[in-house]
Amino acid sequence: MSGKHVLFQIHAQDNVATLLDDARQGDLLEHRGEGQDMFLQAWQETAAGHKIALRPIPLGDSIIKYGVAIGIATAAIRPGEWVHLHNCKSRYDARSSLLDLNSGVPTETRYE
Amino acid sequence: MNDPQWQGYLRADGKLGVRNTALIIYTVQCAEFVAHQIAQDEPDTHVIGFPGCYDNEYAIRLLLALSRHPNVGAVLAVGLGCEYTQPARIAEVVGRSGRPTRSFFIQEHGGTASSIRYGKSLLNALKRELEAVPRVSMSWPDLVVGCECGGSDGTSGLAGNPVVGRFFDWLVDQGGTAVFEEVVEMIGLRHELEARAAGETARIALGLTYEKAEQYCRAVRQYSVSPGNFAGGLTTIEEKSLGAFAKSGSRPIQGVIKVAEAPSHPGLWLMDSVPDQHFMQFGYTNPNDTEGIIDLISAGTQVVLFVTGRGSVIGSPISPLIKITGNSKTFQRMSDDMDFNAGAVLDGTMTLDQAALSLAALVRNVASGGLSKPEKLGHREYFIPYKHQDTPGLLEGCRA
Known part of the structure; x- marks a missing residue:
C-alpha cells in the first residue's frame, strides 16, 4: 500500500476511468470526476494515464469512455483491472492489438 | 455574468465585432516588410498576408473573409506591384461590405521609406473612420x-x-x-x-x-x-x-x-x-x-x-x-x-x-x-x- 491514487471518470456512463498517478497492486483508488463515487483497489500495477475498469465488463461488451464505445472487451474484465491492448480492441484499427502491451511498439514488423 | 450584455462594434454589413481593428494586408511576401512598418506603433492595427507570388483562390477567399471579419473595421491592402494577387481588387470587394478600404503598390510610390509614409497617411485616414463606428449592445447569441x-x-x-x-x-x-x-x-x-x-x-x-x-x-x-x-x-x-x-x-x-x-x-x-x-x-x-x-x-x-x-x-x-x-x-x-x-x-x-x-x-x-x-x-x-x-x-x- 502506498496511499490513495486518483481515478478520474470523464462521463457518467463510462465503465473505465483514467488513473492520474502510478498505482501498485492493491492500492486504494480515489474516485474523482463524473459518475458515482466508488471504492476500488488496483488489481495490478498500473501506470498513470492508463485506464482501470469501474465495474465488471463481460467479454464482447463495449469499453465506454467519454460516454462512447472506444473498443470491445476481448476478455472478461474485473473492477479495478487495467484495461489496455491485452483486453480491449479497436473496432477499426486491427493493428493496435498486435502492439507491445507496455511500449506500444509494433511486434510484427520485420527489420530483416 | 449577471449582465449578459456588453458593448460591441456595429459594422455597416450588420456584423457585430468585439474589437475595432484596422487590418493591413500584403499580397506577396515582398510587401510584408512595408506592411509591418506601416503598422509599427499603431494601436489596434494588425497585419496579415499571403506570401506567394502566384495566386491561390483558397488564399484569396481566406484574405477576403478575414477582411470582412466582424472584428475588422477598415482594410489597407499593400502590394509590391508585379504579383498575381491584386490589392485593389481586395479593397474593392471588401469596400462593398461598407468597410472603408485603401490600397496601393509599393513600386508606384518610390520604395520602402516613401511607401511607409504613404501607407501611414492612408492608415490614419482609415482610423478616423474607425472612430465613428457605432457601439451597440451585444450578447451571447451574437x-x-x-x-x-x-x-x-x-x-x-x-x-x-x-x-x-x-x-x-x-x-x-x-x-x-x-x-x-x-x-x-x-x-x-x-x-x-x-x-x-x-x-x-x-x-x-x-x-x-x-x-x-x-x-x-x-x-x-x-x-x-x-x-x-x-x-x-x-x-x-x-x-x-x-x-x-x-x-x-x-x-x-x-x-x-x-x-x-x-x-x-x-x-x-x-x-x-x-x-x-x-x-x-x-x-x-x-x-x-x-x-x-x-x-x-x-x-x-x-x-x-x-x-x-x-x-x-x-x-x-x-x-x-x-x-x-x-x-x-x-x-x-x-x-x-x-x-x-x-x-x-x-x-x-x-x-x-x-x-x-x-x-x-x-x-x-x-x-x-x-x-x-x-x-x-x-x-x-x-x-x-x-x-x-x-x-x-x-x-x-x-x-x-
Whole structure:
C-alpha cells in the first residue's frame, strides 16, 4: 500500500476511468470526476494515464469512455483491472492489438 | 455574468465585432516588410498576408473573409506591384461590405521609406473612420466562438477539451454559435459524428466530410496515433479521437463549413479544413496550430479558444485567443501565457460545470474588451499556405 491514487471518470456512463498517478497492486483508488463515487483497489500495477475498469465488463461488451464505445472487451474484465491492448480492441484499427502491451511498439514488423 | 450584455462594434454589413481593428494586408511576401512598418506603433492595427507570388483562390477567399471579419473595421491592402494577387481588387470587394478600404503598390510610390509614409497617411485616414463606428449592445447569441487544440498532453482529452465542450453546450443553449475543427483527428468516429447531426442534410455532410478526411489520411499516410500514445495509456484510435472530439460538447452539429465560410445560423458547427481533390494535389490540413486558428477566425469567430496541455506561446491576429490548459503544472509554469486552468477539474477543486461557467465569464470579459494573455504579450501569429478547397456550397453556410 502506498496511499490513495486518483481515478478520474470523464462521463457518467463510462465503465473505465483514467488513473492520474502510478498505482501498485492493491492500492486504494480515489474516485474523482463524473459518475458515482466508488471504492476500488488496483488489481495490478498500473501506470498513470492508463485506464482501470469501474465495474465488471463481460467479454464482447463495449469499453465506454467519454460516454462512447472506444473498443470491445476481448476478455472478461474485473473492477479495478487495467484495461489496455491485452483486453480491449479497436473496432477499426486491427493493428493496435498486435502492439507491445507496455511500449506500444509494433511486434510484427520485420527489420530483416 | 449577471449582465449578459456588453458593448460591441456595429459594422455597416450588420456584423457585430468585439474589437475595432484596422487590418493591413500584403499580397506577396515582398510587401510584408512595408506592411509591418506601416503598422509599427499603431494601436489596434494588425497585419496579415499571403506570401506567394502566384495566386491561390483558397488564399484569396481566406484574405477576403478575414477582411470582412466582424472584428475588422477598415482594410489597407499593400502590394509590391508585379504579383498575381491584386490589392485593389481586395479593397474593392471588401469596400462593398461598407468597410472603408485603401490600397496601393509599393513600386508606384518610390520604395520602402516613401511607401511607409504613404501607407501611414492612408492608415490614419482609415482610423478616423474607425472612430465613428457605432457601439451597440451585444450578447451571447451574437457571439461565434472557435476552438482548436495543439501542444496536447494527457490532460487535454481529460480536462482541457471536456471543459470547452461543456462551455460550448452552454453557449449553444444561450443561442450562441460554436465552431470546432480537426476532422482528421476524428478517425474512427464516423458513427458518433453522424449520430450528432442536427438533421438529414447535416448527417450527409458529416458523412462525406469524414470520408474525405479518411481518404486524405490514407493518401498522405498520416494517421494521428503513435506508439507513444499507446504507451501513455491510449488503447484505440477511437479513444484518441474522442479526446479531440470532446471539445465539441454534446449538442447537435448543425452542419459542415469550409474555410472562409460562416455558419448560416447559431448552434454547433464543424469546420472542414482538409484539402479537396485538385490537379496539383497541393495543400495540407492543419500544418500547424496557427493555420488552424486563422481558419477558425475566417468563419467569423470573434473569440477563439486554444487548448494546450503542454503549453504554447502563440496568439492570433483579428480575434483574441484564449489559452486553456488542462495541466495545472503548465498553468503555473507559463502563467504569463495561459488564460485558464482547466486542470482544476483533475485536481478536484472544480467540477466540469463550474469550470465551464468560469470559462464563460472569461470569454465574456474578453468579448467586452478585456485583453487575453496573448493579446497583452502582443502575439499575432498566423499561417496562410497554398491549399485547394472546392468553392463552398451555399447549402449549409454562406461566405464570410
